Amino acid sequence: MKILDRNFYMRDTEVVARALLGKLLVHYIDDHMLSGLIVETEAYRADDDPASHACRGKITRNIPMFGPVGYSYVYFIYGNHFCFNIVAKAKNQPAGAVLIRALEPIKGIEVMQKHRNQTNLSNLTNGPGKLTQALNISKEQNALDLTTQGKLYVVDYDTKSHVIETSCRVGIRVGTEKKWRFYCKGNVNVSK
DNA sequence: CACCCGATTATCT
């Protein structure tokens, strides 16, 4: 299994969002490996995307979106939850990131159940706020390089093939017409 | 199952 390199993320954001489906997100907590298959993503671009945090330029929060690809972008939302993104954009783009919206739990399931206070496997990582809670990802994991062998990275994980479905992004008020949400058809961990 | 709403804080108007 190979860690995804910088070049993987250096393509149009929506292309990377699609390509991340079926890859494995890994986070080590106290020697426990927590991992999940990425089964749902959304692309957020730069000033051409009104729904993106980057659409009105650089501010303190979104600095990672304007930085090098392959880094994490974690932000706090609704006063309750963290959302985990991976910076991805073509070379000529100023900003962009892929929101990881759902995982299929693979390793460290008991630890994830503890973090979530929830035993139902299909309710562990089936949403952007749920998966960060399950993998214990918060502000401390913001702006980390995911292309090196640290505690947080993404690896190629060639298992069963999947059919990719496309739809409009959810939970936004503007830019709703762009079909930049991607998910593995039929997977029970895809958010509703 | 469907809707409705409160939590709780960074950011925007």
Next chain:
DNA sequence: GATAATCGGGTGT
């Protein structure tokens, strides 16, 4: 003062 890339618990059908 309002809103947000969300979630879980409540009520009603």
